[in-house]
Amino acid sequence: MTGSVQRIRAEAAGPYEVFHTDCPARDVVDHVTSRWGVWVLISLRSNDLRFYELRESIRGVSEKMLAQTLRALVQDGLVWREVEPTTPPQVTYGLTEFGRDIGEPLTELFDRITRRLPPRDAG
Amino acid sequence: MTGSVQRIRAEAAGPYEVFHTDCPARDVVDHVTSRWGVWVLISLRSNDLRFYELRESIRGVSEKMLAQTLRALVQDGLVWREVEPTTPPQVTYGLTEFGRDIGEPLTELFDRITRRLPPRDAG
Numbered sequence: 001m002t003g004s005v006q007r008i009r010a011e012a013a014g015p016y017e018v019f020h021t022d023c024p025a026r027d028v029v030d031h032v033t034s035r036w037g038v039w040v041l042i043s044l045r046s047n048d049l050r051f052y053e054l055r056e057s058i059r060g061v062s063e064k065m066l067a068q069t070l071r072a073l074v075q076d077g078l079v080w081r082e083v084e085p086t087t088p089p090q091v092t093y094g095l096t097e098f099g100r101d102i103g104e105p106l107t108e109l110f111d112r113i114t115r116r117l118p119p120r121d122a123g
Numbered sequence: 124m125t126g127s128v129q130r131i132r133a134e135a136a137g138p139y140e141v142f143h144t145d146c147p148a149r150d151v152v153d154h155v156t157s158r159w160g161v162w163v164l165i166s167l168r169s170n171d172l173r174f175y176e177l178r179e180s181i182r183g184v185s186e187k188m189l190a191q192t193l194r195a196l197v198q199d200g201l202v203w204r205e206v207e208p209t210t211p212p213q214v215t216y217g218l219t220e221f222g223r224d225i226g227e228p229l230t231e232l233f234d235r236i237t238r239r240l241p242p243r244d245a246g
Contacts, residue, residue: 033156108228114148
């Protein structure tokens with residue numbers, strides 16, 4: 001049975017040992033699948049959004065958590081951030097090409113989950 | 124600009140208002156994309172595994188966190204749990220049909236992330 005553990009590691013390894021806590025890919029996976037990262041990436045799939053719009057569309061997220069999530073996603077190269085020098089400055093966020101690429105399986109995941117859940121009665 | 128926020132909500136809503144914290148789909152999404160849920164689901168894609176094998180294959184996870192993650196995934200119907208009445212009892216975990224369905228886009232997500240990262244030098 002130990003053999004199967006070894007096999008999984010070898011298969012999953014690729015260029016990185018993603019199952020290892022030191023792996024840089026694991027950081028990105030963790031950010032993408034973080035408590036709020038999923039919803040930010042899904043929200044931005046249809047439109048670029050202002051900070052306050054993101055906050056509006058993702059219910060339950062605090063300003064602090066949203067800022068922290070966006071910072072990580074920008075750092076990973078998944079989300080771009082644009083500041084318009086108005087007063088007050090307007091900050092817009094959108095998906096980079098990498099972000100769009102990731103958004104696809106993420107939306108598929110999300111769709112497959114909602115499809116499986118029993119339909120909810122209206123009202 | 125408020126119009127775009129409304130549009131996203133309407134699109135994402137489907138039978139459920141998934142962006143709402145009360146939504147049952149959101150619970151499942153949160154479990155699937157939880158700190159360790161991703162790795163459990165990906166690990167189980169190639170083989171059914173014993174508890175200790177899962178712990179071995181996912182580095183950095185504590186026994187407590189792994190047990191908690193597995194409990195949530197079993198409850199969601201993504202993972203099955205089988206106890207063999209040996210001494211000590213052997214507990215095996217595997218993916219249900221729903222779990223396999225979810226595992227696909229999750230693996231795709233994971234692959235797309237690793238593909239984008241710069242190759243790491245050996246050693």
